[in-house]
Amino acid sequence: MYLPPQFASQDPRLAARLMREHPFASLITLDDEGLPFVTHLPLHLRKEEGGHFVLLGHVARPNPQWRHLQQRPRAVVSFLGPHAYMSPRVYPDLARVPTWNYVAVHCTVTARLIDHDDAATKDALLKQLIADHEPGYAPQWQAMAPGLARQLLAGIVAFELRVDDWQCKLKLNQHRPESHAALHATYAQGGAPQQALAGWMERLGLARGASGRPGA
Numbered sequence: 001m002y003l004p005p006q007f008a009s010q011d012p013r014l015a016a017r018l019m020r021e022h023p024f025a026s027l028i029t030l031d032d033e034g035l036p037f038v039t040h041l042p043l044h045l046r047k048e049e050g051g052h053f054v055l056l057g058h059v060a061r062p063n064p065q066w067r068h069l070q071q072r073p074r075a076v077v078s079f080l081g082p083h084a085y086m087s088p089r090v091y092p093d094l095a096r097v098p099t100w101n102y103v104a105v106h107c108t109v110t111a112r113l114i115d116h117d118d119a120a121t122k123d124a125l126l127k128q129l130i131a132d133h134e135p136g137y138a139p140q141w142q143a144m145a146p147g148l149a150r151q152l153l154a155g156i157v158a159f160e161l162r163v164d165d166w167q168c169k170l171k172l173n174q175h176r177p178e179s180h181a182a183l184h185a186t187y188a189q190g191g192a193p194q195q196a197l198a199g200w201m202e203r204l205g206l207a208r209g210a211s212g213r214p215g216a
Helices: 012-021 065-071 119-133 135-142 146-154 177-188 192-203
Strands: 024-030 036-042 044-047 053-060 074-086 099-113 156-171
Touching (some): 012 044, 012 156, 024 065, 036 065, 044 119, 053 099, 065 099, 065 156, 074 156, 119 146, 119 156, 146 156
Antiparallel strands (some): 024 036, 053 156
């Protein structure tokens, strides 16, 4: 993605936090005509020894994307975190224009499909996603009749996406410090997306006014 240096983060902890807090990602492959094919889906981030990222997920068996991954394992995954409009009113001068702030992570991945008959691995993957999003559902899944569970597992194609490279973009007007106090105050008083961006500003030490106090 377009990544000006002032918005680039090399911190894997921030990238991991964004991917875990906003796991509904876009998986992008090339179809048989060479055009981008996109599936929106939740992914579970697993951080392996050595700091390597692995993403776990699945698609419905009728979804042709798993065949794209089988034939062309390299793909891109995009995670979009909170985003919101930024008014030029945050600047002390008027010669400014509006923009849109956001945080995002893009991953280049190599896919490995889970064998169709490997019900145990697919079951473990689903349990990871259940633990992420509704732990209370786990007993109901575990108590499901074995035949029905096998039928449901057969209806998905599960995969691991090993992250070969990632880019983390935190676009929060870092290069315009004169705007930070007003921008943070505006976002802190806004709705959920704006407040989430205010939190990211605090995380990056951008919520400081001329006095040097957070949020001043």
